[in-house]
Amino acid sequence: MSPRSFSANGRDYAASPDPVVVICIDGSEPDYHVEAMRAGRMPWLSSVLGDRLSSWPAHCAMPALTNPNNVSIATGRAPRFHGISGNYIYDVATGTEVLMNDKRFLRIPTLFAAANEAGLDVAVVTAKNKLRRLLGAGLVEDGPYPDGTAGRAPARRGICFSAEKADEATEAENGLGDVLEYVGLPLPSVYSQDLSEFVLAAGVRLLERRRPDLMYLSLTDYIQHKHAPGSEPANAFYAMVDGYAAALDALGAVVVITADHGMSPKSHPDGTPRVIFVEEETEQILAGVDTPIEGLRVILPITDPYTVHHGALGSFASVHLPDGADRDRVAAGLRALDGVAEVLDRAAAAERYELPADRIGDLVVLAEKTTALGRFAAWHDLGQLDAPLRSHGALGERDIPFFVNRALPAPDLVPGGSALVHNYDAFWVATTWLAQHRSEAAVTAATR
Structure with missing residues (x-):
C-alpha cells in the first residue's frame, strides 16, 4: 500500500x-x-x-x-x-x-x-x-x-x-x-x-x-x-x-x-399524523392471552433531542417483550395491523438488515411508507409539530x-x-x- x-x-x-x-x-x-x-x-x-x-x-x-x-x-x-x-x-x-x-x-x-x-x-x-x-x-x-x-x-x-x-x-x-x-x-x-x-x-x-x-x-x-x-x-x-x-x-x-x-409523508389528508402506537397495540395483544405486561418496552430509535422535527415518530420500532410472552403471537398480531410492512424477530432482523443483535428488541417492526410508529399517545408531544408529519426509519426511506x-x-x-x-x-x-x-x-x- x-x-x-x-x-x-x-x-x-x-x-x-x-x-x-x-x-x-x-x-x-x-x-x-x-x-x-x-x-x-x-x-x-x-x-x-x-x-x-x-x-x-x-x-x-x-x-x-x-x-x-x-x-x-x-x-x-x-x-x-x-x-x-x-x-x-x-x-x-x-x-x-x-x-x-x-x-x-x-x-x-x-x-x-x-x-x-x-x-x-x-x-x-x-x-x-x-x-x-x-x-x-x-x-x-x-x-x-x-x-x-x-x-x-x-x-x-x-x-x-x-x-x-x-x-x-x-x-x-x-x-x-x-x-x-x-x-x-x-x-x-x-x-x-x-x-x-x-x-x-x-x-x-x-x-x-x-x-x-x-x-x-x-x-x-x-x-x-x-x-x-x-x-x-x-x-x-x-x-x-x-x-x-x-x-x-x-x-x-x-x-x-x-x-x-x-423522507416520506406520514399524515392523513387532514394533516394529522398517521400513527400506529406499537406499545398500546402490544399491550392489547398480551392482555388477550392473560400475559403480564410488566417489562414491555417499545423503543423508537429515531428519538433524539430534536423532536420538533418529527415528534419522535419514525417508521422503525424495537419491541422488548416481558419474560414469558408469546413472541410469535405478538408478531402475528402486530403484522396484522394496517400500515405495518414487516415484523421480524431479533435474529431475522439482525441477519436481513445487518444490525447488531444485542442492541435491538425481541421484535423489530417496520411501517409502510405512509405510516409512522409511536409508543403510546401520551408519550408523544405532537403539539411541537408545526407541519404535517414527514419522517423516516424503514424501507420506504x-x-x-x-x-x-x-x-x-x-x-x-x-x-x-x-x-x-x-x-x-x-x-x-x-x-x-x-x-x-x-x-x-x-x-x-x-x-x-
Missing part, C-alpha cells in the same frame, strides 16, 4: 491526488434532486450530470436514521459492525433508555481515525452536535474501541466540530477555534436551513485555506421534515447545496453527494441519491438488489474505485 493509503475495518482506501469531500444531505430522497433540477435550481449538478459526474441507485443502512447511517459512512460498514443501531436504544444491562451519541458505543474505529493515523489531514463538520463525539473518536478524541485501540490518542490533530455549537469550538477539543470568525457566518439556529449552510460554507472555507485530504460534511433534515420535493423551500435549499458543491468542485475536490436516509463528480463505471457492491452502492461506500468510491478506474484508463491509453 502506498504512503497515505490506509485500511479501515477490512477495506482499503487508496491515496487520492485530490481532496475528497463527501456531503451527506440529511433526509434527502432522490425526488428532491429530480424536482430541483427540473425546476432549473441545481445548474451545477445538471451541467455535469452525464458528462463528468456519475449517479447510481443507492441504499442507506437500516434503520433509515441519522446516527446509524452517519456512522456507517464514517466507518465504511453496516451497523452490525459498528454497533450503532439507532439514535436511541434500551440498555438491557442497566434497564435504561439512552441516546447513542457517545464514542463509547462504537465497536470499530472510523475511517477518519485510520486516515489520520496514516498522516492524512481530515476534517469533519456536522450540523447537529449529537454526531460530533461519534465522528470525532480517534480524530480529535481518544477511543475507546473494543478491538484493542481503546485509549489511544490521535496520531495528529484533525478537525471535528458542529454548526450547532460552532461558537463553543476550541483548538484543543475540536482542532479549530474561533469558528464563527473563520467561516464568516453567525451562529445558526438548530431549527433552520442556515444550520446546513453553515456546514457547507465551513467546508468551502476549509478547502480554500487548509485543503484537507478527506472532508465529511453532514447536514440536517430540517427542510426535508417540513417540505416535500418540488416545493419552493425544498428547491431553494437544493439550490443552496448546488452552489456550494460547485464551489468545492471548482477547488479541485472529488465530491460525493449522498444521504443518510430518505431506504432509497437515497449517490453522485460523484467523476465519470466512473458503476461498482455493483449490492449484488442482486435494486441499488448498486450504499451510502457507506462513499469514501471507498471516491478513493479506491476512482484510483482503480484511473489506472485502467492509463493502461488503455498506453496500449493505443
Whole structure:
C-alpha cells in the first residue's frame, strides 16, 4: 500500500491526488434532486450530470436514521459492525433508555481515525452536535474501541466540530477555534436551513485555506421534515447545496453527494399524523392471552433531542417483550395491523438488515411508507409539530441519491438488489474505485 493509503475495518482506501469531500444531505430522497433540477435550481449538478459526474441507485443502512447511517459512512460498514443501531436504544444491562451519541458505543474505529493515523489531514463538520463525539473518536478524541485501540490518542490533530455549537469550538477539543470568525457566518439556529449552510460554507472555507485530504460534511433534515420535493423551500435549499458543491468542485475536490436516509409523508389528508402506537397495540395483544405486561418496552430509535422535527415518530420500532410472552403471537398480531410492512424477530432482523443483535428488541417492526410508529399517545408531544408529519426509519426511506463528480463505471457492491452502492461506500468510491478506474484508463491509453 502506498504512503497515505490506509485500511479501515477490512477495506482499503487508496491515496487520492485530490481532496475528497463527501456531503451527506440529511433526509434527502432522490425526488428532491429530480424536482430541483427540473425546476432549473441545481445548474451545477445538471451541467455535469452525464458528462463528468456519475449517479447510481443507492441504499442507506437500516434503520433509515441519522446516527446509524452517519456512522456507517464514517466507518465504511453496516451497523452490525459498528454497533450503532439507532439514535436511541434500551440498555438491557442497566434497564435504561439512552441516546447513542457517545464514542463509547462504537465497536470499530472510523475511517477518519485510520486516515489520520496514516498522516492524512481530515476534517469533519456536522450540523447537529449529537454526531460530533461519534465522528470525532480517534480524530480529535481518544477511543475507546473494543478491538484493542481503546485509549489511544490521535496520531495528529484533525478537525471535528458542529454548526450547532460552532461558537463553543476550541483548538484543543475540536482542532479549530474561533469558528464563527473563520467561516464568516453567525451562529445558526438548530431549527433552520442556515444550520446546513453553515456546514457547507465551513467546508468551502476549509478547502480554500487548509485543503484537507478527506472532508465529511453532514447536514440536517430540517427542510426535508417540513417540505416535500418540488416545493419552493425544498428547491431553494437544493439550490443552496448546488452552489456550494460547485464551489468545492471548482477547488479541485472529488465530491460525493449522498444521504443518510430518505423522507416520506406520514399524515392523513387532514394533516394529522398517521400513527400506529406499537406499545398500546402490544399491550392489547398480551392482555388477550392473560400475559403480564410488566417489562414491555417499545423503543423508537429515531428519538433524539430534536423532536420538533418529527415528534419522535419514525417508521422503525424495537419491541422488548416481558419474560414469558408469546413472541410469535405478538408478531402475528402486530403484522396484522394496517400500515405495518414487516415484523421480524431479533435474529431475522439482525441477519436481513445487518444490525447488531444485542442492541435491538425481541421484535423489530417496520411501517409502510405512509405510516409512522409511536409508543403510546401520551408519550408523544405532537403539539411541537408545526407541519404535517414527514419522517423516516424503514424501507420506504431506504432509497437515497449517490453522485460523484467523476465519470466512473458503476461498482455493483449490492449484488442482486435494486441499488448498486450504499451510502457507506462513499469514501471507498471516491478513493479506491476512482484510483482503480484511473489506472485502467492509463493502461488503455498506453496500449493505443
